[in-house]
Amino acid sequence: xxxxxxxxxxxxxxxxxxxxxxxxxxxxxxxxxxxxxxxxxxxxxxxxxxxxxxxxxxxxxxxxxxxxxxxxxxxxxxxxxxxxxxxxxxxxxxxxxxxxxxxxxxxxxxxxxxxxxxxxxxxxxxxxxxxxxxxxxxxxxxxxxxxxxxxxxxxxxxxxxxxxxxxxxxxxxxxxxxxxxxxxxxxxxxxxxxxxxxxxxxxxxxxxxxxxxxxxxxxxxxxxxxxxxxxxxxxxxxxxxxxxxxxxxxxxxxxxxxxx
Amino acid sequence: xxxxxxxxxxxxxxxxxxxxxxxxxxxxxxxxxxxxxxxxxxxxxxxxxxxxxxxxxxxxxxxxxxxxxxxxxxxxxxxxxxxxxxxxxxxxxxxxxxxxxxxxxxxxxxxxxxxxxxxxxxxxxxxxxxxxxxxxxxxxxxxxxxxxxxxxxxxxxxxxxxxxxxxxxxxxxxxxxxxxxxxxxxxxxxxxxxxxxxxxxxxxxxxxxxxxxxxxxxxxxxxxxxxxxxxxxxxxxxxxxxxxxxxxxxxxxxxxxxxxxxxxxxxxxxxxxxxxxxxxxxx
Amino acid sequence: xxxxxxxxxxxxxxxxxxxxxxxxxxxxxxxxxxxxxxxxxxxxxxxxxxxxxxxxxxxxxxxxxxxxxxxxxxxxxxxxxxxxxxxxxxxxxxxxxxxxxxxxxxxxxxxxxxxxxxxxxxxxxxxxxxxxxxxxxxxxxxxxxxxxxxxxxxxxxxxxxxxxxxxxxxxxxxxxxxxxxxxxxxxxxxxxxxxxxxxxxxxxxxxxxxxxxxxxxxxxxxxxxxxxxxxxxxxxxxxxxxxxxxxxxxxxxxxxxxxxxxxxxxxxxxxxxxxxxxxxxxxxxxxxxxxxxxxxxxxxx
Numbered sequence: 001x002x003x004x005x006x007x008x009x010x011x012x013x014x015x016x017x018x019x020x021x022x023x024x025x026x027x028x029x030x031x032x033x034x035x036x037x038x039x040x041x042x043x044x045x046x047x048x049x050x051x052x053x054x055x056x057x058x059x060x061x062x063x064x065x066x067x068x069x070x071x072x073x074x075x076x077x078x079x080x081x082x083x084x085x086x087x088x089x090x091x092x093x094x095x096x097x098x099x100x101x102x103x104x105x106x107x108x109x110x111x112x113x114x115x116x117x118x119x120x121x122x123x124x125x126x127x128x129x130x131x132x133x134x135x136x137x138x139x140x141x142x143x144x145x146x147x148x149x150x151x152x153x154x155x156x157x158x159x160x161x162x163x164x165x166x167x168x169x170x171x172x173x174x175x176x177x178x179x180x181x182x183x184x185x186x187x188x189x190x191x192x193x194x195x196x197x198x199x200x201x202x203x204x205x206x207x208x209x210x211x212x213x214x215x216x217x218x219x220x221x222x223x224x225x226x227x228x229x230x231x232x233x234x235x236x237x238x239x240x241x242x243x244x245x246x247x248x249x250x251x252x253x254x255x256x257x258x259x260x
Numbered sequence: 261x262x263x264x265x266x267x268x269x270x271x272x273x274x275x276x277x278x279x280x281x282x283x284x285x286x287x288x289x290x291x292x293x294x295x296x297x298x299x300x301x302x303x304x305x306x307x308x309x310x311x312x313x314x315x316x317x318x319x320x321x322x323x324x325x326x327x328x329x330x331x332x333x334x335x336x337x338x339x340x341x342x343x344x345x346x347x348x349x350x351x352x353x354x355x356x357x358x359x360x361x362x363x364x365x366x367x368x369x370x371x372x373x374x375x376x377x378x379x380x381x382x383x384x385x386x387x388x389x390x391x392x393x394x395x396x397x398x399x400x401x402x403x404x405x406x407x408x409x410x411x412x413x414x415x416x417x418x419x420x421x422x423x424x425x426x427x428x429x430x431x432x433x434x435x436x437x438x439x440x441x442x443x444x445x446x447x448x449x450x451x452x453x454x455x456x457x458x459x460x461x462x463x464x465x466x467x468x469x470x471x472x473x474x475x476x477x478x479x480x481x482x483x484x485x486x487x488x489x490x491x492x493x494x495x496x497x498x499x500x501x502x503x504x505x506x507x508x509x510x511x512x513x514x515x516x517x518x519x520x521x522x523x524x525x526x527x528x529x530x531x532x533x534x535x536x537x538x539x540x541x542x543x
Numbered sequence: 544x545x546x547x548x549x550x551x552x553x554x555x556x557x558x559x560x561x562x563x564x565x566x567x568x569x570x571x572x573x574x575x576x577x578x579x580x581x582x583x584x585x586x587x588x589x590x591x592x593x594x595x596x597x598x599x600x601x602x603x604x605x606x607x608x609x610x611x612x613x614x615x616x617x618x619x620x621x622x623x624x625x626x627x628x629x630x631x632x633x634x635x636x637x638x639x640x641x642x643x644x645x646x647x648x649x650x651x652x653x654x655x656x657x658x659x660x661x662x663x664x665x666x667x668x669x670x671x672x673x674x675x676x677x678x679x680x681x682x683x684x685x686x687x688x689x690x691x692x693x694x695x696x697x698x699x700x701x702x703x704x705x706x707x708x709x710x711x712x713x714x715x716x717x718x719x720x721x722x723x724x725x726x727x728x729x730x731x732x733x734x735x736x737x738x739x740x741x742x743x744x745x746x747x748x749x750x751x752x753x754x755x756x757x758x759x760x761x762x763x764x765x766x767x768x769x770x771x772x773x774x775x776x777x778x779x780x781x782x783x784x785x786x787x788x789x790x791x792x793x794x795x796x797x798x799x800x801x802x803x804x805x806x807x808x809x810x811x812x813x814x815x816x817x818x819x820x821x822x823x824x825x826x827x828x829x830x831x832x833x834x835x836x837x838x839x840x841x842x843x844x
Binding site: 060062065067087088089090091092095096098100102104105106115116118119120121166169170173 | 357429431432434435436437438439440441442445446449450453454
């Protein structure tokens, strides 16, 4: 089933006939077609095992880290086929935040924020570095909390703070797209709320794709929503419409809690 | 007394054996070494002479301490790039594939070959090689011994490093990849810093293994009782002098050999404890 | 925010990073192959040189003395005799070592398991680790001082067994403790709850439950001592006759190899005896390895 949102001009991401299989014949994701709206939050929802994480990871070709995965179809980033870019370039334009906060334990906070530059061998002048760190941390509202402990290792931070640090690390590159894989599922409600506010704030600069198993989160902060079931994109539309008027019975079943 | 109490007492008494053996080893070594230390004092450790002629016996441990340390450290240096590459191969690049278990099993086989067989192979294959390459007249010496030692300790170094590298959490690696790092960059910026102490500890333990190795070194080192002056010079290690001369030794010579055994025991114990300490402290 | 130019300026840099990445992988593969090359060489050399000498006599005749060997070479005959004295001697020595080390090791391992938190247990564990690292030749000296000098008044199989037993002990202790820890606590408690006496719990429940782990530990320690030569040189010494008396000097296969190596007349025999030893030890190793990996897989499930 395919469903494209109407009225998206210049979608930053376009997915065409995407299918991903882990083993021969077993498709985790089947025939996905979608355009992702730029500078908006798109939520990807669905019950466990529906393929939402697999789909998310296709956008920065992370699933290629694991052998035996076959991908069919194409994804376009700003009209460029992402498989024709080097993964290094792709991953600078498409950043990722993971489910469990994972700041690098052997680096301090400062180094964590600019880890992307360091890993890519990019040498910056001291002034530039300081600016990037300060701006990124300010953009995730972590600056005031850590500005006096920038050179301490991040392990003393709370879960929510660590996750914000990871977001800062991802946006330090100024990517076009930010992918988040259930970023708040390991956090307490207060931290979750802070990060949700942060994402709403960030969408004015970045396109955000958010996998979440928490429907209310999708309802709260996303502009558009995808509902996936058993690897298929069942429904895709503006969040408000989808939640109040789901077109597919499976979507309705999920949203009303009949399964999931 | 209930039978349970009896059982507990028996278990406890048997456990004392460890204490008895440990203390006994130290005690016997010290007691046996005493005559030598009484005659030569602590200078025994730094005396560079080994003269068993009757009436003018002088014994010193320095040539052998030097021989042991030089061969073991050189072996570690040779083994390092090989073992490290193998660890990366098995635990990172080809992790969970068929070929990595094949490689890993082959490396384990290296650990199973008895020391004397290594010595034979070294004698009949490496030695002529050294002679043919013009590196040494007779083929014996420090380099040949270190080479065979390096091969022998590779499995010890790799097996521990493998486990440590495998334990680096996937999430950290993924975070680095998602920032655009290449595999090489992930290895040096994420895996190694996080596995550093474990890797170091595994090499220290491999060193400990090399220090005590006897047969292969005895057969290849050339049996000369002086501090080796060059890479291809001959010498002796603490283990090899004991192996060569213990059988017919008596009196002061026997005591000197036991003293060397004591020194070997101490050095090996220290190195192994250091390795274990690093593991405990940083894991 | 970082300016776009500072990022696009780095596109050139990507190529060199990718090149370095590929080069490093090639280096790692090359080194790994280099690491296993020796084993191929060693095994093939021993097999090719040793296989000719192995026949039925090899297993049942004792080793020749140097005169017999010299005559045979002069007449261009194959050297008579075999390594029967070595095989039986090895068997005897290791049997005695096992009889000493296995029960003791298991009991100590169980003691440590049952007394986890105590300082005494920690002390024992540290000492066990230190014992494991003691070079085998030092243990040979110890056994010489304790047994050869004092108990058997001369070189003997028993002295060899003591040295080897001390080598086996730490490994058995450690693997027993680890195995016991893996037995679910409920099983132990259920046994006690039924009023079983302590020794029955150990003998009937704990040891059988941990059987595969215990055997792996024992086999591992056996494979460690099987090829040992150094401690036997100064304890069991070796002998040309087949010997079943543990108070007398006894031969062993590694000792025979050492004797053959040192005697210019008998040097040819080193290959067949090495082949024999190698096959034995490697088979044991491979067997133990597959046992322990099967257990690891079961653990992960």
